[in-house]
Amino acid sequence: MASIDIQNVKKAYGHVQVLHDIDLQIKDGEFVVLVGPSGCGKSTLLRMIAGLEGVTGGEMRIDGKRVNELHPKDRDIAMVFQSYALYPHMNVAGNMSYSLKLRKTAKKKIAAAVASAASKLGLDPLLDRRPKALSGGQRQRVAMGRAIVRQPKAFLFDEPLSNLDARLREQMRAEIKKMHGDLKATSIYVTHDQIEAMTLADRIVAMHGGVVQQVGAPLELYDRPANLFVAGFIGSPGMNFLDATYANGNVTLKDGTVMALPAPLAVADGAKVTVGIRPEHVVMGGEGSGMAASVDLVEPTGFGIILHLSLHGLAFKVFTLDRAALSAGPSVHVSFPAQHLHVFDDKGDRCVAR
Amino acid sequence: MKTSLLPTIAHRLAILAYVIFALFPLYWLFKVSLTPNDLLYSEGVRMWPSRTTWEHYSFVLQHSAFPTFFKNSLIVSGSTAIIVTICASLSGYALSRFSFRAKYWIVGLMLLTQMFPLVMLVAPIFKILTPLGLTNSLTGLIVVYTAFNVPFATFLMQSFFDGIPKDLEEAAMIDGATKFTAFREIILPLTLPGIAATLGFVFTAAWSELLFALMLINGNNAATFPVGLLTFVSKFSVDFGQMMAAGVLALIPAALFFLLIQRYLVQGLTAGAVKG
Structure with missing residues (x-):
């Protein structure tokens, strides 16, 4: 060898x-x-x-x-x-x-x-x-x-x-x-x-x-x-990406949703960034928790369920083991836990903590 | 599944018609070779003569120069087939596997050689061969036939090599073979059908070639069989019976040859090499 x-x-x-x-x-x-x-x-x-x-x-x-x-x-x-x-x-x-x-x-x-x-x-x-x-x-x-x-x-x-x-x-x-x-x-x-x-x-x-x-x-x-x-490339279904801007340890999505990050990043305030979250890390909750998204398609894989959502017109996927999702109505509420967010700068590289 | 009878019958009949059409001249050859001379013109057109004889065969074998023609043809066709196949295997492999600078031009040049009517080339070739002492010699015929058959045989072999996955020789090289060992031990055995086809093609081409044999050879000693057949045509008559008997005899080696190689022609040797 x-x-x-x-x-x-x-x-x-x-x-x-x-x-x-x-x-x-x-x-x-x-x-x-x-x-x-x-x-x-x-x-x-x-x-x-x-x-x-x-x-x-x-x-x-x-x-x-x-x-x-x-x-x-x-x-x-x-x-x-x-x-x-x-x-x-x-x-x-x-x-x-x-x-x-x-x-x-x-x-x-x-x-x-x-x-x-x-x-x-x-x-x-x-x-x-x-x-x-x-x-x-x-x-x-x-x-x-x-x-x-x-x-x-x-x-x-x-x-x-x-x-x-x-x-x-x-x-x-x-x-x-x-x-x-x-x-x-x-x-x-x-x-x-x-x-x-x-x-x-x-x-x-x-x-x-x-x-x-x-x-x-x-x-x-x-x-x-x-x-x-x-x-x-890594992960299936693939990671979701959303455009956002960074300021003061927060990212702001296009629709105005502000999400706090666990630690401030080494990028300038006002910089355009891409926020990524894996479908299995998205949390689905009831009314009043997180953002409302409409359900486009439900794919049961047997092991879990892949939900194709559209969030402010953007295609978006959620993977869940909860079978209750099968009977999800025309809209669901999703939230993104801060520890699972990935932030990439405008060149596509991962932003590191300051 | 139930197949309906009518299309099957029609299909078989069509094949039968084709086979009869294709084999009829051979049948006629055989029939005439058995017909005694006195019945040849007196009986009119009949499918089978009222009396048959083997006398043409015995005459051809015992009293004509046919055995010499036969031997000459065998030497010329056999040598040509073997030399061409060796050259074509090597050059076909090179064209299939290597990329080299002049490849495009070499292929073009080889194609070019196939474009001329042979008649055009008889005089220059005669002019070249005379000072070399290669006219009226079997060696001269072998050289000319080899030169004319190599390009086409090369393309034929190339297409067979193209059909063999490159992975196989790469695997052999990783297993520890040189490029030439991989060619000899892995690729060549898989090309046997191609080699058989090339051998067969060149052999029959040389076996039946008339033009150059006629122009480059005079006298019976170095004549090949197609030239020899013409000796049955004399000034005032044609010995059809003897000519046909000689023709039937000349078919035998070609038929035997194909019988020997047909196993390789139909065999798909590469089956199971790659994928499922």
Whole structure:
């Protein structure tokens, strides 16, 4: 296992720069998730770590050794592809042992490694099958098996669960987490699914437009998003945003509602700000408490209820576990607890307390 | 689901009509090859002669230069098919996977070579081959056929390589393979249907080529089978029976060849490679 250092790394295709000065230190044994919308450069970064894409600028080190110019085969990393990329003309055992064969490992060792990986993943009865005779979940497992047989320096995952149905995805997610707990292998995992990111990661790297937006523990990104992008991307249903102005430790919404913040912010009085609140933090109350909002749509998810409201013409969402909300009338009253408010300045960055 | 009978019958009849239409010339070839010379003109048009004979076959095999033609054709077509397929595999892979500066121009140039009517090129090619001593030689034919078939075969192979997901060779490289090992051990085995198709295509093209064989070869020693067939046409008559017998015999290798490769032609080898 190894650490991975990414220093000032850039990537450009011709004149189009897709990654801007990425800095990231991944510790030995850490599980890091790169998350962001499609086109944010997360897969490109992963492929650069694997050596499948060249590095335009900056330096990349695996285990302290510069790898910028190193061929993928010499980097000693394993990768699980979204498409699984199993070799169709080899059976499961052949797929899993191919990397060891290329390294001229002794036959006995190969057999032992394949058998142990297969039993870990429950693939023992399938070793003679060709990929086309496997289900999606089984193929996924073989792809994982191919990665773990040879104990590489790091595991790279490129949206490995995207092609599975929801139930299987949940199950494999838990298995990946368990496997990481057992193997303690340095892992980098790319996904656009923020639930996968939240559940799997030791640290999340949120990316947007080829720039790292925030790096931190999952709950840190959830509780203290560094900017509007991270605030909107992490959490489902997504955070609500309202335009407001700041003055003297208070924010004033467009309709004149004044809300006191727990602490004064380091922004000038009269500055335009954006106030954010997560749907699950909005408190619904009876007549006379908070602001009146009309109910546009009620979505019961079984677990809870998502209410689509409109607050002074602005679309707004509330998530509640209270089933009474199902029978909510045409209008409800909502209030925003001050400790759950997030305030962002006009550049979209989080406002810090003064 | 209940399928109605009428459309099914109509469908089968249409296929039958097409098959008959396509195979009729072959049938006629076979029929004439079995018809004795004295009945050929005396019986009129009949679907089957009243008396059949194998004498044309024995004559062709024992008293004509046909075995030489046959051997020459086999050498020329086989060599051309193998050389072209090797070249086309490598160049098709390069066009499919690499981006390089002159790619656009190379593709354009290859297309350009396909635009000329071959007749135009006979004289210049003859002029080039004569000082090299490649006229009247099988090697010369192989060189010319290879040159003419490589561009199209390259495009054919390229389309097969395009159909193989790039992820597969990337996975192989991460598993520890060089680019060439990945090509040899992962991509090439998956391209077998494409290779078979290219082999088959080039083999039949070379097998039936007449124009260059006629222009570059004289005399029986280096003549290929299509040229040899013309020796059955003499100044005053055409030996139809022998010609047709030779034709039937010439069909055999092509038919055998396709029988051998048809397994690869119909097989979808990449099934199960990626996704569900």
